[in-house]
């Protein structure tokens with residue numbers, strides 16, 4: 001990989017939704033013509049949004065056969081579980097957006113083993129937040145505790161609110177949807193709470209408590225972290241613009257994946 005650059009690399013992209021659209025645009029801007037192979041299901045509605053000239057395959061075997069330099073998953077937790085072991089085992093590095101899939105310890109072990117067998121690495125981007133370097137550092141002290149609150153406009157939790165008798169469009173005050181562990185949050189809200197599990201992986205699963213709030217008074221996807229312990233206190237807050245294509249997803253996520261991709265091809269890693 002050392003001689004390749006992001007401009008000359010062959011990139012496998014799983015999914016073509018809000019994140020992948022933005023990533024594809026970034027990879028193709030400034031006169032670049034990225035070599036991208038998309039994996040979408042044969043009957044995927046997303047196929048009709050794929051620009052002419054972009055190669056599309058329907059199976060993970062076909063994607064692996066192309067031998068991309070790297071694969072980026074931006075399709076969802078179920079897709080990550082289904083496809084990524086084969087990619088890693090084939091020795092192809094992976095950047096995974098749907099980090100909440102790792103809340104399943106069996107899948108975590110399967111992916112780690114596949115990466116070891118393939119002699120490659122699974123990279124987890126910061127996604128819709130930042131500050132994972134700080135969390136990784138304070139993880140070392142047993143006193144560290146993190147309270148993470150995901151606060152999003154009601155449109156991001158339309159189905160969940162309906163299930164408890166609320167109309168997302170008529171909500172007047174905030175609704176606490178969930179309080180508990182990061183693993184439970186990531187599994188209960190697979191399209192909204194991957195960040196919770198990224199935080200937990202960085203700082204330690206036992207150190208994090210999570211609140212999930214639908215709030216009609218916010219217009220941004222807001223991630224608040226309160227960190228406390230013998231090393232000190234920190235407060236981080238991210239107020240992200242939701243993607244126009246998918247309000248659950250912050251636009252920042254595609255930029256984070258782009259930054260993670262760039263790092264893969266740099267000799268000096270920041």
Ligand SMILES: NC(=O)C1=CN([C@@H]2O[C@H](COP(=O)(O)OP(=O)(O)OC[C@H]3O[C@@H](n4cnc5c(N)ncnc54)[C@H](OP(=O)(O)O)[C@@H]3O)[C@@H](O)[C@H]2O)C=CC1
Nearest residue numbers: 015016017018019044045046074075076079098127128249
């Ligand atoms: N780590 C982080 O901070 C964040 C992580 N995420 C993760 O990224 C994922 C993608 O986000 P986003 O782009 O907004 O989602 P979208 O719903 O906009 O797009 C998902 C895309 O993936 C495709 N897809 C879904 N399942 C499969 C499958 N089994 N095989 C192939 N393609 C599939 C969909 O195609 P189809 O048309 O067939 O449904 C669609 O093209 C989220 O589900 C979430 O897990 C999101 C935000 C932040």
Ligand SMILES: O=C([O-])CC(=O)C(=O)O
Nearest residue numbers: 128192193194195249250
């Ligand atoms: O994009 C966001 O704000 C967070 C998100 O959806 C997730 O963590 O799955």
